[in-house]
Amino acid sequence: MFFPDPPDVTGYNFDQGLPGRETFPREDLLRLAGKVLARDGSVCLDYFEPQVGYEELLFGNRALRAAIAARIGHIQGKAVSPEGVILTSGSVQGIALAAHGYLDTGDVVAVEATTFPYALKYFQSAGAELRALPIDDDGMDVAALQKLIVELAGQHRRLKMVYLGPTFQCPTGTELAVARRVRLVQLAQQHGFLILEDDVYSELRFEGASLPTLLSMDDSGLVLQAGTFSKMVAPGLRLGWMAGDPAGIASLASVREDLGVSQWIARTMIEYLGEGLLDPHLKKVNAIYRAKRDAAIAGLASVRDDLVKFRTPRGSFYLWIEIDDRVDWQRVAAEAAKARIYFRPGERFTLEADPRQYFRMSYSQAPLETVREGSERLGQIIRSSVRRT
Ligand SMILES: Cc1ncc(COP(=O)(O)O)c(C=O)c1O
Numbered sequence: 001m002f003f004p005d006p007p008d009v010t011g012y013n014f015d016q017g018l019p020g021r022e023t024f025p026r027e028d029l030l031r032l033a034g035k036v037l038a039r040d041g042s043v044c045l046d047y048f049e050p051q052v053g054y055e056e057l058l059f060g061n062r063a064l065r066a067a068i069a070a071r072i073g074h075i076q077g078k079a080v081s082p083e084g085v086i087l088t089s090g091s092v093q094g095i096a097l098a099a100h101g102y103l104d105t106g107d108v109v110a111v112e113a114t115t116f117p118y119a120l121k122y123f124q125s126a127g128a129e130l131r132a133l134p135i136d137d138d139g140m141d142v143a144a145l146q147k148l149i150v151e152l153a154g155q156h157r158r159l160k161m162v163y164l165g166p167t168f169q170c171p172t173g174t175e176l177a178v179a180r181r182v183r184l185v186q187l188a189q190q191h192g193f194l195i196l197e198d199d200v201y202s203e204l205r206f207e208g209a210s211l212p213t214l215l216s217m218d219d220s221g222l223v224l225q226a227g228t229f230s231k232m233v234a235p236g237l238r239l240g241w242m243a244g245d246p247a248g249i250a251s252l253a254s255v256r257e258d259l260g261v262s263q264w265i266a267r268t269m270i271e272y273l274g275e276g277l278l279d280p281h282l283k284k285v286n287a288i289y290r291a292k293r294d295a296a297i298a299g300l301a302s303v304r305d306d307l308v309k310f311r312t313p314r315g316s317f318y319l320w321i322e323i324d325d326r327v328d329w330q331r332v333a334a335e336a337a338k339a340r341i342y343f344r345p346g347e348r349f350t351l352e353a354d355p356r357q358y359f360r361m362s363y364s365q366a367p368l369e370t371v372r373e374g375s376e377r378l379g380q381i382i383r384s385s386v387r388r389t
Contacts, residue, residue: 011340012374017170017231017317018365020292023285024234025277032271036264044264058253060087060241061266067273068227068241075203078216083246086253087261091200091228091240095119095163097252098196098224098242099126107160110148112140114320114349114358116170116198119163128160132351137311139176140164142183149191159193166214168201171349171360172320173313175211185214188222194248197225200240203232203282205315206290221245224252229269231317232282237265289317289364292371296363299375303382317364320346323357323382331385339381341374 036044043049048056056062065085072080088094095118103109105127111120113132123130131148134141149159162184166176176184188195197214215225221244228240239261242252272278293312296319300308310321323329336343346358361378363371 011342012370012377013342013366014296014361014363014371014374015342015344016365017362018235019231019233019285019317020288020365020367022367023281023288025272025281028272028275028277029234029268032275033264033268036267036271040267044267046263047259048263056263057259058256059083059085059249060261061263061270064266064270065241067270068243071273071278072215072225072227072243076213076216078213080215080243081246084249085241085243086249086256087266088240088242089238089258089261090230090235091198091226091242092118092122094224094226094240094242094252095196095198096122097255098161098194098226099123099128101251101255102161102194103128108148108152108157109160110145110162111351112164112169112172113351113354114171114346115163115351116165117348119196119198120351123163130351135169135172135174137174138180139166139169139174140180140184142180142187145184146187149187159191161194161196162188163196163198165198165201167199167211168204168313168316170198170201170316171318171344171346173311173316173318175208175314178211181212181214181217185217185223188218189220193222195223197223199225200228200231201316204286204289204317206286206293207314215243221248224248232278232285233269233272237269238262239265239269286315288368289315292363292366292368293319295368295372296361296375299372299377300379303379307382307386317362319361319363321359321361323359325357326386327357327382328385328387329357332381335381335385336378339377341378341381343378 052062066082068085069080069082072078099122103126107128108131109123109128110131110133112135133144152158195214199213215223224242224244226242229237307324307327308321310319344360
């Protein structure tokens with residue numbers, strides 16, 4: 001049984017992919033949760049709204065589905081109906097439902113060579129055969145995907161699904177280039193595979209123009225998009241969704257094993273969106289994450305390009321750091337643990353062993369000063385861990 005390591009919140013915690021606690025909009029949520037309870041009475045503590053009915057057990061609160069569909073229209077320029085949205089316990093549940101709703105034993109799923117480990121776990125538990133595709137500065141290598149499709153065709157097999165994070169991919173922070181997005185959607189339409197677009201970080205952009213989502217580029221119902229309030233607002237809400245073609249969303253509902261999401265939290269989030277609080281909140285948190293990213297990069301300046309290499313992300317939570325071969329990685333890990341600096345080893349994100357040394361540093365959650373101090377200390381540890389041979 002796999003359990004993630006428990007966090008040491010008193011150290012320099014760059015490990016889990018969490019929003020900074022200081023960003024949680026506690027006052028707004030307290031006010032709105034109270035408002036909803038006072039106004040809606042016991043209905044908001046019930047399984048579903050009687051006027052809507054059992055549909056909410058399968059898909060979640062209808063009014064929030066409509067509000068999310070409207071937001072997707074507004075932000076992504078894609079018309080989605082409330083029937084094209086299912087609410088889930090975080091986007092992880094949406095990904096798990098897609099795995100179990102669509103995959104049979106032996107189905108081939110293409111994933112990025114480093115990716116979100118929970119998704120791998122769900123695909124594996126559905127019996128899928130996973131194939132890793134390389135990532136470069138422009139995101140997933142779509143030409144490699146094309147080769148895979150040809151290789152499978154040679155064996156009279158076909159690709160069933162591609163799972164990827166086109167915007168601020170976890171853990172690399174890369175953004176899939178627009179030409180690759182276009183090609184990927186063309187390939188899906190040509191070969192009939194499903195694209196599972198993990199879009200949980202795209203609104204956490206603090207630099208650069210936003211890119212078209214895969215969902216917005218497809219009109220044939222082949223893209224399912226995972227979204228969530230976890231990274232934008234707070235993970236403890238446990239409220240995410242999948243959006244796409246209503247028939248595809250219905251397939252996810254058909255394998256659901258719980259009874260929807262919390263009415264109270266859903267109604268609170270309708271109010272949060274309705275009062276227009278999300279956009280100013282994102283503006284505020286993105287400024288915070290940009291400052292933390294800069295602090296992390298400044299802290300590592302003394303080793304950057306020489307002993308470590310990483311891209312500068314334009315949004316989201318992570319630096320994906322490659323350590324030079326001259327550095328004794330075991331020693332870095334041991335010394336960092338002594339200094340109570342925590343980060344996530346690269347192998348947690350890969351399917352196949354990679355001889356290079358990577359780790360993911362999540363700068364989002366620790367306070368700014370801790371990010372600055374911890375990354376500087378980490379830089380010192382890396383410098384002092386160069387092999388002497
Ligand atoms: C890439 C990616 N997808 C999905 C999730 C799931 O988040 P949640 O279930 O809280 O929405 C995470 C959380 O770490 C993530 O990094």
